[in-house]
Amino acid sequence: xxxxxxxxxIARLVETVADARRERTSKWGVxxxxxxxxxxxxxxxxxxxxxxxxxLVEGVHxxxxxxxxxxxxxxxxxxxxxxxxxxxxxxGEAYVQLGVPDDLDEGGCxxxxxxxxxxxxxxxxxxxxxxxxxxxxLWVAITVVGHADSADELVRRAGASPDDxxxxxxxxxxxxxxxxxxxxxxxxxxxxxxxxxxxxxxxxDPRPRLAAGRALAAAGASAMIDVSDGLGGDAGHVAxxxxxxxxIELERLPLQAGVGEVAAAAGVDADDLATARGEDxxxxxxLPLERVDRASAEVAATGSxxxxxxxxxxxxxxxxxxxxxxxxxxxxxxxxRP
Amino acid sequence: xxxxxxxxxIARLVETVADARRERTSKWGVxxxxxxxxxxxxxxxxxxxxxxxxxLVEGVHxxxxxxxxxxxxxxxxxxxxxxxxxxxxxxGEAYVQLGVPDDLDEGGCxxxxxxxxxxxxxxxxxxxxxxxxxxxxLWVAITVVGHADSADELVRRAGASPDDxxxxxxxxxxxxxxxxxxxxxxxxxxxxxxxxxxxxxxxxDPRPRLAAGRALAAAGASAMIDVSDGLGGDAGHVAxxxxxxxxIELERLPLQAGVGEVAAAAGVDADDLATARGEDxxxxxxLPLERVDRASAEVAATGSxxxxxxxxxxxxxxxxxxxxxxxxxxxxxxxxRP
Numbered sequence: 001x002x003x004x005x006x007x008x009x010i011a012r013l014v015e016t017v018a019d020a021r022r023e024r025t026s027k028w029g030v031x032x033x034x035x036x037x038x039x040x041x042x043x044x045x046x047x048x049x050x051x052x053x054x055x056l057v058e059g060v061h062x063x064x065x066x067x068x069x070x071x072x073x074x075x076x077x078x079x080x081x082x083x084x085x086x087x088x089x090x091x092g093e094a095y096v097q098l099g100v101p102d103d104l105d106e107g108g109c110x111x112x113x114x115x116x117x118x119x120x121x122x123x124x125x126x127x128x129x130x131x132x133x134x135x136x137x138l139w140v141a142i143t144v145v146g147h148a149d150s151a152d153e154l155v156r157r158a159g160a161s162p163d164d165x166x167x168x169x170x171x172x173x174x175x176x177x178x179x180x181x182x183x184x185x186x187x188x189x190x191x192x193x194x195x196x197x198x199x200x201x202x203x204x205d206p207r208p209r210l211a212a213g214r215a216l217a218a219a220g221a222s223a224m225i226d227v228s229d230g231l232g233g234d235a236g237h238v239a240x241x242x243x244x245x246x247x248i249e250l251e252r253l254p255l256q257a258g259v260g261e262v263a264a265a266a267g268v269d270a271d272d273l274a275t276a277r278g279e280d281x282x283x284x285x286x287l288p289l290e291r292v293d294r295a296s297a298e299v300a301a302t303g304s305x306x307x308x309x310x311x312x313x314x315x316x317x318x319x320x321x322x323x324x325x326x327x328x329x330x331x332x333x334x335x336x337r338p
Numbered sequence: 339x340x341x342x343x344x345x346x347x348i349a350r351l352v353e354t355v356a357d358a359r360r361e362r363t364s365k366w367g368v369x370x371x372x373x374x375x376x377x378x379x380x381x382x383x384x385x386x387x388x389x390x391x392x393x394l395v396e397g398v399h400x401x402x403x404x405x406x407x408x409x410x411x412x413x414x415x416x417x418x419x420x421x422x423x424x425x426x427x428x429x430g431e432a433y434v435q436l437g438v439p440d441d442l443d444e445g446g447c448x449x450x451x452x453x454x455x456x457x458x459x460x461x462x463x464x465x466x467x468x469x470x471x472x473x474x475x476l477w478v479a480i481t482v483v484g485h486a487d488s489a490d491e492l493v494r495r496a497g498a499s500p501d502d503x504x505x506x507x508x509x510x511x512x513x514x515x516x517x518x519x520x521x522x523x524x525x526x527x528x529x530x531x532x533x534x535x536x537x538x539x540x541x542x543d544p545r546p547r548l549a550a551g552r553a554l555a556a557a558g559a560s561a562m563i564d565v566s567d568g569l570g571g572d573a574g575h576v577a578x579x580x581x582x583x584x585x586i587e588l589e590r591l592p593l594q595a596g597v598g599e600v601a602a603a604a605g606v607d608a609d610d611l612a613t614a615r616g617e618d619x620x621x622x623x624x625l626p627l628e629r630v631d632r633a634s635a636e637v638a639a640t641g642s643x644x645x646x647x648x649x650x651x652x653x654x655x656x657x658x659x660x661x662x663x664x665x666x667x668x669x670x671x672x673x674x675r676p
Contacts, residue, residue, distance in 0.1 A: 033386060033489035037579070038496075039424040039563060040390035040482075042489050045383050048371060052378035053433045053469050053481060060472045086377040095391045097435075097479045131391050131479075134398045141435045141469075141479035143391060144378075151371035151380050158376075225377060241375070 012106070013098075013132065016113040030092050030147055032126060041128035043093065048151040051143065052083035058101075058138040066182040069108050071204040072140065073115025079228065080142035081123060081208035082281040086226035087154045088217025089146030091123045091210055096142055099135025112140070123210055153217060157241035160223035160286035164312040166246055167292065169212045169283045169304045172231060173263075173270060174256030176277035178203030180266050187265045195258040202256065206281040211302035216285050219295035222312075223286040232275040232330020234284055235318045242286070245315030248275070248330075251323045254307045275320060276331040286312050350444070351436075351470065354451040368430050368485055370464060379466035381431065386489040389481065390421035396439075396476040404520040407446050409542040410478065411453025417566065418480035419461060419546035420619040424564035425492045426555025427484030429461045429548055434480055437473025450478070461548055491555060495579035498561035498624035502650040504584055505630065507550045507621045507642045510569060511601075511608060512594035514615035516541030518604050525603045533596040540594065544619040549640035554623050557633035560650075561624040570613040570668020572622055573656045580624070583653030586613070586668075589661045592645045613658060614669040624650050 029046035056062060056076045067075075077094060084091050096116060100109060109132075120127050125144070148154050160166075178199040181188050188196040209226070216224060223242050225234045231253075235246045250271050263270035274280075285306075287295055292308065299306040310321070319327050367384035394400060394414045405413075415432060422429050434454060438447060447470075458465050463482070486492050498504075516537040519526050526534040547564070554562060561580050563572045569591075573584045588609050601608035612618075623644075625633055630646065637644040648659070657665050 031489075034388075034492070034494060038494050039421040040388035040427065040484065040492075042386055042388050042425070042492055044386050044489055048380055048382050049387070050372075050378035050380050051431075051433060051467065051481070051483070053435050053467060053479075055435050055437070055469055055471055055479065057437055057471055057473045059474055083377040087380070089378065093389075095389060095481060097391050097393050099393070099395055099477060129389065129391060131393055133393055133395055135395045135475070135477065136397055137474040139437060139473065139477065141391075141393065143389070143433060143481040145389070146378065151369075151382055154372070154378075154380055156372060156376050 012110060013113045013130065016110055016117050032128065035126070036129050041093070045147060047147060047149040048154060050084055050087045050089040050146040050148065050154060052080060053141065053143045054080040054083060055139060055141040064138070067204055069111040070115035073112040074119050074205050076140040076142050077116050077119040078206050078208045079281065080144040081125070081210060082226040082228060084144055084146035085208045085210045085213035086224050086283055087146065088213045088221070088224065089148050089154055090214060091125045091144065092147045093126045093128045093145040094120060094142060096127060096130040096140065098130065098132045099137070099139040100132060101135055101137050104138060155217045155221045155224040157223055157225050157238050160238055160242035160244050160312045162244060162312055162314045163289065164222050164286040165289050165292050165308050166248065166310040166312055167285050167287065167306050167308045168227070168254065169209050169299055169306055171254045171256035172227070172280050172282060173259035173274035174199050174202035175206060175279035176273040177256070177259045177262040180262055184266070187262055190261045190265050191258050199256065199258050199262065203279065206279060208281060209283050209304060212299045212304045213283055215298035215302055216283065216295055219287065219298050220291045221285045221287045221295070225284050227278070227280045227282045227284055229278045230276050231284065232318055232320065235330065238284065238286065239316060239318050243316065245313045246310060246318045247313055247321055248310040248318065249321045252307065252309045272331070350448060351451045351468065354448055354455050370466065373464070374467050379431070383485060385485060385487040386492060388422055388425045388427040388484040388486065388492060390418060391479065391481045392418040392421060393477060393479040402476070405542055407449040408453035411450040412457050412543050414478040414480050415454050415457040416544050416546045417619065418482040419463070419548060420564040420566060422482055422484035423546045423548045423551035424562050424621055425484065426551045426559070426562065427486050427492055428552060429463045429482065430485045431464045431466045431483040432458060432480060434465060434468040434478065436468065436470045437475070437477040438470060439473055439475055442476060461546070493555045493559045493562040495561055495563050495576050498576055498580035498582050498650045500582060500650055500652045501627065502560050502624040503627050503630050503646050504586065504648040504650055505623050505625065505644050505646045506565070506592065507547050507637055507644055509592045509594035510565070510618050510620060511597035511612035512537050512540035513544060513617035514611040515594070515597045515600040518600055522604070525600055528599045528603050529596050537594065537596050537600065541617065544617060546619060547621050547642060550637045550642045551621055553636035553640055554621065554633055557625070557636050558629045559623045559625045559633070563622050565616070565618045565620045565622055567616045568614050568668070569622065570656055570658065573668065576622065576624065577654060577656050581654065583651045584648060584656045585651055585659055586648040586656065587659045590645065590647045610669070
């Protein structure tokens with residue numbers, strides 16, 4: 001970054017990602033009184049505010065050799081927004097912190113910012129602030145702010161009850177299979193190019209299930225979480241927060257097309273790609289049986305699908321139930337383990 | 339971080355920094371409906387919300403050889419809160435993202451978290467969420483949320499008018515002199531130990547002027563900014579946002595004790611330490627002449643002092659006026675320049 005002035009770069013990035021609109025009322029009733037360019041952004045929120053933070057780090061969450069900078073920007077914001085989806089919150093504002101290594105030039109920063117800006121535009125998110133600093137490796141730290149009319153409308157991890165149905169949106173395993181394809185391109189030989197490309201896209205460009213999350217909240221979900229650390233581990237968070245036992249039937253998991261073929265070619269278990277690896281960014285939800293039909297219809301209306309995959313029981317922990325009746329505990333995905 | 343489980347570590351950090359209080363109403367009228375441990379924190383704010391983000395990166399903003407980890411945690415949160423002080427906002431909540439390198443063990447993370455927790459407690463800030471990830475070097479990215487009854491109560495960078503008085507809280511140059519002492523301990527020989535220690539503390543443990551910021555906002559400040567990038571550069575931001583010219587009289591700058599001696603020993607200009615280097619985290623404020631007395635009294639009541647250092651004029655840019663009548667432009671501090 002030698003020779004690039006921080007304030008000039010921030011100004012360029014702000015031009016790229018931020019809406020410098022003032023005194024604007026967004027569709028969620030949030031007034032933006034001061035947008036980017038001051039010591040802090042100022043909003044006048046309406047109802048309840050949900051805030052979450054998430055970061056992507058080079059060498060840990062992505063490698064620049066396989067992840068284009070635009071997709072790093074897209075994924076950073078999408079992953080953060082996925083946490084709002086898991087609450088059933090409407091996306092509102094975002095704040096971006098960027099650590100820029102010496103070998104990333106201004107063009108690279110702008111490519112990343114353009115990816116962020118695309119996702120912000122897709123979900124009507126205002127990027128209201130940010131911070132750019134030099135760093136030994138590229139990192140992006142995002143703060144997202146979501147809204148709801150009241151705190152009661154938002155769905156927590158606690159709240160799952162015995163006899164609730166456990167269900168998941170969309171398809172699983174694609175992000176892990178896509179990562180295998182990026183690292184070992186020869187694994188794609190058994191797949192059609194369209195299927196392989198969809199798996200790679202799933203890893204590089206996950207989509208936060210914001211509309212599905214709001215639909216599930218409105219349909220009366222008891223508990224919800226996004227599948228970021230792996231279905232098994234994320235189910236464990238719900239089980240612990242709700243003081244229940246979750247039983248997941250492996251044969252009911254909606255695997256993305258090609259996941260089985262990639263797993264076979266790589267010599268790994270397809271179920272492991274769906275349960276022990278993260279980043280599918282689908283929603284895992286518990287809901288009373290009588291609400292499943294309405295929830296399925298409302299999720300379908302958002303362009304996704306809701307698949308029942310198991311049940312909530314009294315007890316604790318998570319059990320993966322195989323077709324032959326055998327049970328095992330899931331392995332988790334831990335971002336701090338090398 | 340080998341062998342440390344992310345979720346265990348997060349739980350320990352949360353224990354250290356977070357208030358897991360639920361359904362609590364803080365003194366600013368903000369209800370915390372969901373604290374840490376869910377996909378997002380949920381609050382029900384009252385009035386206007388100010389949000390700012392700020393980060394510290396190892397090798398850029400601090401070196402572990404000279405900065406104890408507790409002080410890194412303290413400074414990260416203090417620097418972020420300083421942006422709320424510059425708006426005149428009351429501090430409310432904070433969110434912490436931490437990038438942890440392999441050579442930092444759990445004890446080191448907790449030491450950093452304890453520093454954060456101290457500053458949070460000092461300013462009654464609730465740490466409601468966070469994210470921990472592996473990283474090539476230590477970084478801390480903070481999001482702070484502040485509050486005011488209405489957006490109009492908050493003071494922006496725009497708003498300074500010709501004939502306003504320009505004033506600064508506290509003392510300047512100490513952070514830059516302290517950094518010189520940390521890098522070159524022999525420079526302290528000309529100083530008493532108490533003066534040297536105060537300079538080092540100023541660099542390692544800056545204090546956000548939150549009470550002074552609120553007092554200045556209540557006293558009718560026209561424009562305000564915190565002195566984080568250097569008085570000259572920060573004055574430039576106010577000049578540009580307000581479309582005015584700021585004249586700073588160098589002989590009126592309130593230099594911290596020992597700054598002149600350290601500058602002389604290092605062979606640099608004491609005025610440069612006060613105007614071209616950052617991190618003093620005092621407040622630079624423009625206010626109408628008739629409000630200066632009240633503002634000074636109210637800032638004094640917070641334990642600080644307000645010193646008039648110049649004037650707002652028609653025009654643009656920033657001028658440093660020396661005692662001999664000569665004028666020059668300030669040099670800025672740019673965090674992206676190596």
